[in-house]
Every structure is written in structure tokens, then in C-alpha cells.
Amino acid sequence: MLKVSGLTISFPDQPPAVNDLSFELEAGHRLGLLGLSGSGKSLTALALLGLLPPTARIDAGEAWYQPQDGAPLDLLRLNGKEWRKLRGREISLVFQEPLTALNPVQTTGDQLLEAARYLCPELTTAAARLQHINEWLRRVELPDDQERILLSYPHQLSGGQRQRLLIALALLGAPRLLIADEPTTALDTITEAGILRLLEKLRTELGMTTIFITHDLNVMARSADDLLVMKAGQAVRQGPAEELLKAGENVFNSEISPISPTGAPHFADNNHADDAESSQETTEALSVNHLTISYPVPKTYPWSSPLPKSVVNDVSFSLQAGEWLAIVGPSGCGKTSIARCLSGLLPATEGSVELGSRGSIQLVFQDPFSSLNPAHTIRRAIMEVLRIRLPGKKKATYEQEAGRFLDQVGLPADVFAERRPQALSGGQRQRVAIARALAANPTVLIADEAVSALDVPLRKDILDLLDTLRREQGIALLFITHDLKLVADRADRVIIMEDGRIVEQGAAKAIFAAPASPMGKRLVAAGA
Known part of the structure; x- marks a missing residue:
């Protein structure tokens, strides 16, 4: 169905982002594209649909596709009219960032x-x-x-x-060919398993061919017959998925240096030290009491009376300085609404939120691209935070400290500081969002799926960094995720939610070893 030969994609003044990539795909088969963040996976998908960004250039290559009727077509040479006949009907794409x-x-x-x-x-x-x-x-x-x-x-x-x-x-x-770019990243384990079963069922019923892009090895094991591992724009491994995935995390063959867990960069400034000391002295960083959040339901008719829909109901919990508290539950259960309310982006209908002395809250958004200004460089995005937190410094000082935060999340400032969000991969944008939140020196950090778009080696480095920050600086971490294994390995406590209510909470390892609530049991069973 598809034969790609020598595909090379580059940006001005940059080495090729995809370099001499070749692979074949038979009708009805499942191909997995696996690689570290920035390896060229998503660019390859966009090239196969004629959706490359304007600054990207196809330097070489062919991509021959056999439609249901007619002669083969080179996807890299089609015009707009020809693409309109193919997109959605012959070839379709599930984008990485839904917002x-x-x-x-x-x-x-x-x-x-x-x-x-x-x-x-x-x-x-x-x-x-x-x-x-x-x-x-x-x-x-x-x-x-x-x-x-x-x-x-x-x-x-x-x-x-x-x-x-x-x-x-x-x-x-x-469509006959579906390209899925991280389609289960924001889904809980129950829905993820259901979506993967659905895609497999449709593939079988319709004879649909799939290209599945993900960094999740467990998802890849259920979604691919053959695997193509990419690194720095090139194919470094190809073969049967079952055989290659036996290598576990070593399949990435990563050369990324681990992030040194030395704590956050410091200004030579007494204010910063005082803030860190204050956050450690405060026993209770956050107290949430009987929180209820409602949204107005869109009116069916202009004359209809809007009725509020409650999405969070009577939720209470506390968070200690230096504690790692996770919130899990199916999509739509109210996790993100709580995060937005606690960070001041959504009003509470009822209840109270009390923050510890001299406390501050920062939120790492679930969708990093929509939270970054596309007109600003990532250095400027971080410098804006630093100017607010510590006014009156010289521009060179802000630039230097912004660079340190970028280095800390695995984005060398000399390479990435002057790039804009659209010139970064999804995982790189998520790292920028984390760096920006840390630059505000929060006492409470709310991470809403903050590592979901990161590849496995870098995810471990970022989690190690967050763990070090909470232990050394007393930052309280409220972690919203669908990754139950991550919660069991990292979190002190966990809250399980369903339909806007807390149905179970306690020590993370104990709850996931033997969940008591029906929802807890369903989540654990789906993730097994």
C-alpha cells in the first residue's frame, strides 16, 4: 500500500530533521514508529499527508501510495486538489495535540x-x-x-x-490508512484499552492499515506488527515489533545525557533562599475543603435557561510540603477542573481552598502548545516569568537563568532558546512548559499530564528532577496522570475520582496493590 524511499526533510539552517528514511507497508498491516522526542516521527506523518509546516522543505524522496482505485500516487508531489480527494477518505490522521x-x-x-x-x-x-x-x-x-x-x-x-x-x-x-500520532496520550487506562480495542476491531473489519506513533512501549506492543525505530531523523532499527520490544527501554538506544538532579537553578539572591526555606517550614502546603465546581450547560435554544452541570462534587483533601499526591480517574471525572480551579483559572461554586504561608501555585498545562505564545521564543516565555518573580534584574541575568532552566529539562539553551513553539516537537514543548512553571519557584506544583508526551528515558529524568525538587525544596506536587505504574512507583498518596467525586484515597502502593473501590479495580485491571 505504501512505499517510502529516501525521505529527507529539513528546515532552514538546520541539519535534516528526517534523513534518508525508507520503509514499506503492506495493506492491512500495522506499522509502529518509535523514537525519542524530536526524532522525526510526527514530521514523517505530516509529510505523508501533505501537512508539513511552511518552513519545512522536502529535499529528497518518494512516497508511493496505492489508492483503492487507480494508479499509485507519490504523496510528496500532490497538489491541493489531489489531496482533497485523499485526506479523510483514503488517508487520515489523529493529531497529537487535540486542543x-x-x-x-x-x-x-x-x-x-x-x-x-x-x-x-x-x-x-x-x-x-x-x-x-x-x-x-x-x-x-x-x-x-x-x-x-x-x-x-x-x-x-x-x-x-x-x-x-x-x-x-x-x-x-x-479511511484505508490511518496514521495515529500518540492517540492515547491523554486517555486513562480504561479508555486507552477501549480505544486500542476499537482501532484493532475497525482495522480488522475494514481491512484498515495503520501507522501508530507512540513512545509508550506497552501501547506499541498492542498496536504494531512491525516496528521502525527512529533516532535523529534516521531509521536505526526495523523488524518485528515483538522481537524488538524485548529490549525494553534499550530499544530507544538513547544517547541523551540524564538530567542531573541538583535542584532548581538559583539566583544569587536571598529572596529565593527565603522562599525555599519558607516552603519547607510549612507543614501543610494546600488544603481543599468541600470543593464543588459547576459549568453552565450550553443552551439548546436561545430562549432556554442555562442549567449548571456539576463536574466536581464535595471534594476535600490536603497536601503537605514536599508530598507527592496523585489524582487518577477516567477522562471527564473532574481532575483537570480541580487543577484549573486551584490555579485560579476557574471559579469554585462552593467550598474553600487554603494555601500555606507565602505559598504560590504553578500549573503545567496538559496541552503545552496551546499554553505557549507562538510569537515568542521559548527563552522569552521563561524570562517573562522571571521578570515577574524577581523584578529589576539585568536582561543578561534573566537570559542566563532562563538558559539554566532549559538545560535542566534537557533542552540545551544554545540549541533551543531562540526557537518558537512550532519549531519544537510535542515532547520538547512539554519540557518548556515544565521549565516555565519551575521558573516561578512554586510551593505547590500542579502537573496535569506533564510527562505524557515525553519519551521513556526523558520521562524518567523529568520525574527524577521533580522528585528532587519536592524533597530538597519542599515543593508539594499535585500530579494528575493516567499512568498507574508511575503513580505506584513515585507518589506518596493517590486520590481516585469518578464522576466528580473522590471514591478512594490513601497510600499509592497499598491502593494499587488491592483497590477497594469499583473504579480503582477497573483502572488497575485495564492497565494490567
Whole structure:
């Protein structure tokens, strides 16, 4: 079905981001693209759909694709009209970052209806298109509250809900080749397992071919027959997935130096030392009491009265200085709403939030691209935080300290400081978001899926860094994730949520060894 030969992609004044890449894919097979952040995986996918950024240049190569009808086509040489006949029907893509892939000023229902009109011309009435859309919402495990979801804008939905909508959008036209770029990153273990089963079922029913891009070895083991491992834009290993994955994390063949866990960079400034000392002296960093959060439900008709929908109900917990507390639960259970409320981005309907003396909260957003200004370099993004925290310093001092924070998260300042977000991979952008949050010297750091887009070696380095910060500087860490193994290995305590309520909490290792709640049991079973 697909034969790629000598694909080379570069950016101005940069070495090739993809260099002489070649592979073949038979109809009905599953190919996995595996590699460290920035290895060229997503660029390869974008090239195969004619969606490379304007500054990217294809220097060499061919990508011959055999459509269902007609002669083979070189995907690297198609014009806009030719692509419009292929995208969504023959080849489709599930993007890595759902918030940036969805239109922020259109409801999700309008976007799905637009796609159905374009991709499913056999559906001639609005009722037929809506029925088709609702069926796909059920298939991607959004069976409940469909009216609210279709009337909502992307920012009003959880990260997991947005990602499932992207999967539905990609599959509306029943494509023959589906390229999935980290499609389960923001999903809990239950939904992840369901989506992987769904994709496999559809692949079998439709004879669909898949290219699956991920850094998650467990997901890759369930999603690929053959594996292509990329490093610095080149293929370094190819072969049967089962055989290559026996190497475990060594399959990445990483040469990235580990991040030295020496704590956060310090200004030669007494204020910083005082802040660190104060955070350690405070026993209780955060207290949440009977927190309730509600959203207004979009009105069905202009004359309808909006009714609030409660997404967090009577949630109470405390967080000690230096403690690692994890919140887990299925997508849409209220985890991100709690994070946004605690960081001042969402009002509470009821309850109270008390912060320790001289405390401050920083949030690492779930979607890093949408939280970074696309017009600013990443050095400037971090310098803005430093100017607010410590005003009156010289520009050279801010630049130097911003560089230290970038170095700390594995992004050498001499290489990355002057780049803008769109010139970074998804994992690199997530590291920038972490560096920016740390630059504010928080006493409470809320990490909302902060390592989900990072490859395995770098994920360990970032987690080691966060662990060192909380122990040495007393930073309290509220960690929202779907990775149960990570929670069991790293967290002190865990809160399990379902439908906006806490259903179980306690010591992380003990709960995941023997969960008492039905939701805890489901999460553990799905992740096994």
C-alpha cells in the first residue's frame, strides 16, 4: 500500500530533521514508529499527508501510495486538489495535540457535521449525518451526555474527551490508512484499552492499515506488527515489533545525557533562599475543603435557561510540603477542573481552598502548545516569568537563568532558546512548559499530564528532577496522570475520582496493590 524511499526533510539552517528514511507497508498491516522526542516521527506523518509546516522543505524522496482505485500516487508531489480527494477518505490522521487541532471558535458538533458533509456525501440529510456522528461518539466511548458535548467548544471538554473526538473525526470517512500520532496520550487506562480495542476491531473489519506513533512501549506492543525505530531523523532499527520490544527501554538506544538532579537553578539572591526555606517550614502546603465546581450547560435554544452541570462534587483533601499526591480517574471525572480551579483559572461554586504561608501555585498545562505564545521564543516565555518573580534584574541575568532552566529539562539553551513553539516537537514543548512553571519557584506544583508526551528515558529524568525538587525544596506536587505504574512507583498518596467525586484515597502502593473501590479495580485491571 505504501512505499517510502529516501525521505529527507529539513528546515532552514538546520541539519535534516528526517534523513534518508525508507520503509514499506503492506495493506492491512500495522506499522509502529518509535523514537525519542524530536526524532522525526510526527514530521514523517505530516509529510505523508501533505501537512508539513511552511518552513519545512522536502529535499529528497518518494512516497508511493496505492489508492483503492487507480494508479499509485507519490504523496510528496500532490497538489491541493489531489489531496482533497485523499485526506479523510483514503488517508487520515489523529493529531497529537487535540486542543490545537480542533477549531476553538466552533462547537464540536459543527466541526463533526462539517466533516460528515465533506467525507460522507451519501448522507444527504442533517438527521442522517447527526445519527452517523452519534454512532461514532458511542464507538469512541462518548455514549453519555452527547448533546452537551456537541454543543460545547473544545476548551469546555476534558483532554480525554477532546482526543476521542479527534479519533471520531479521523474515522468518519472510513479511511484505508490511518496514521495515529500518540492517540492515547491523554486517555486513562480504561479508555486507552477501549480505544486500542476499537482501532484493532475497525482495522480488522475494514481491512484498515495503520501507522501508530507512540513512545509508550506497552501501547506499541498492542498496536504494531512491525516496528521502525527512529533516532535523529534516521531509521536505526526495523523488524518485528515483538522481537524488538524485548529490549525494553534499550530499544530507544538513547544517547541523551540524564538530567542531573541538583535542584532548581538559583539566583544569587536571598529572596529565593527565603522562599525555599519558607516552603519547607510549612507543614501543610494546600488544603481543599468541600470543593464543588459547576459549568453552565450550553443552551439548546436561545430562549432556554442555562442549567449548571456539576463536574466536581464535595471534594476535600490536603497536601503537605514536599508530598507527592496523585489524582487518577477516567477522562471527564473532574481532575483537570480541580487543577484549573486551584490555579485560579476557574471559579469554585462552593467550598474553600487554603494555601500555606507565602505559598504560590504553578500549573503545567496538559496541552503545552496551546499554553505557549507562538510569537515568542521559548527563552522569552521563561524570562517573562522571571521578570515577574524577581523584578529589576539585568536582561543578561534573566537570559542566563532562563538558559539554566532549559538545560535542566534537557533542552540545551544554545540549541533551543531562540526557537518558537512550532519549531519544537510535542515532547520538547512539554519540557518548556515544565521549565516555565519551575521558573516561578512554586510551593505547590500542579502537573496535569506533564510527562505524557515525553519519551521513556526523558520521562524518567523529568520525574527524577521533580522528585528532587519536592524533597530538597519542599515543593508539594499535585500530579494528575493516567499512568498507574508511575503513580505506584513515585507518589506518596493517590486520590481516585469518578464522576466528580473522590471514591478512594490513601497510600499509592497499598491502593494499587488491592483497590477497594469499583473504579480503582477497573483502572488497575485495564492497565494490567
